[in-house]
Amino acid sequence: MRQLVVSDFHLDPTEPARYRAAMASINRCPCDQLILAGDIFDAWVGDDNASPLDEEFLDFCGNLGADTQFVVGNRDFLITEEYLAQRGIRLVEMVAESQLVVIHGDELCTLDHGYQAFKQEVRDPTWIAEFLEKPLGERQQIAQGLRQASRETQANRAEAIGDAVESEVNDWMIRFDTRLLVHGHTHRPAIHSTPFGLRAVSSDWGDSGVGVLIDQQDAQQSVSLIHLAPSAMTEHERWNRQAGTPEWKRNS
Ligand SMILES: [Mn+2]
Numbered sequence: 530m531r532q533l534v535v536s537d538f539h540l541d542p543t544e545p546a547r548y549r550a551a552m553a554s555i556n557r558c559p560c561d562q563l564i565l566a567g568d569i570f571d572a573w574v575g576d577d578n579a580s581p582l583d584e585e586f587l588d589f590c591g592n593l594g595a596d597t598q599f600v601v602g603n604r605d606f607l608i609t610e611e612y613l614a615q616r617g618i619r620l621v622e623m624v625a626e627s628q629l630v631v632i633h634g635d636e637l638c639t640l641d642h643g644y645q646a647f648k649q650e651v652r653d654p655t656w657i658a659e660f661l662e663k664p665l666g667e668r669q670q671i672a673q674g675l676r677q678a679s680r681e682t683q684a685n686r687a688e689a690i691g692d693a694v695e696s697e698v699n700d701w702m703i704r705f706d707t708r709l710l711v712h713g714h715t716h717r718p719a720i721h722s723t724p725f726g727l728r729a730v731s732s733d734w735g736d737s738g739v740g741v742l743i744d745q746q747d748a749q750q751s752v753s754l755i756h757l758a759p760s761a762m763t764e765h766e767r768w769n770r771q772a773g774t775p776e777w778k779r780n781s
Pocket of ligand 1: 602604633713
């Protein structure tokens, strides 16, 4: 069983070439299951605003392997379960399997107080219902304002504020009793060895990016960083663990 986790494409219909690059890149890494870990789209102001490119990309993902899953990010949390189901994709809050937990990753960035307060506000069902009732043009305008504000905040804040907080990582691994936590959001691809297991982070994307590949064989689990581009796939780092043992070993 090979599961590929990718995130943070930040796709935007004004850049059609990036959709093609994303699909060609994903095609480079055959897998049994694709997990889209959030911020696939740079903005999602309602399913009624989906572009033909958005639909083509989602149809492609939904037709890959079995049970493609979509974990929402902070940019595309308004995408709906019904809309994704029509494209063969299952919307999930997170992937929580015994051997693997996948989240978008913003949950771990608890030093980013401004963002966490904003998240609480916009995830409120009343806020969502009111927002979706607004005309499309107004929703697009609001989203554009929020993106601009987010760019300015990110440019002006300390590096550490946008990263995962170690104690949160530990808490998540203990809470889900997992040895492998995978996420995106921070745009800092790496595999970190932590006291409770591995934390693997996927990248954001330009024409290429870094995904996380989890390979589950009978008695062994492996995880690696996979650099994916339309023309090539390169494995960067691989860790293995024997079933029933807590310890990960780095192989390459
Ligand atoms: Mn994000």
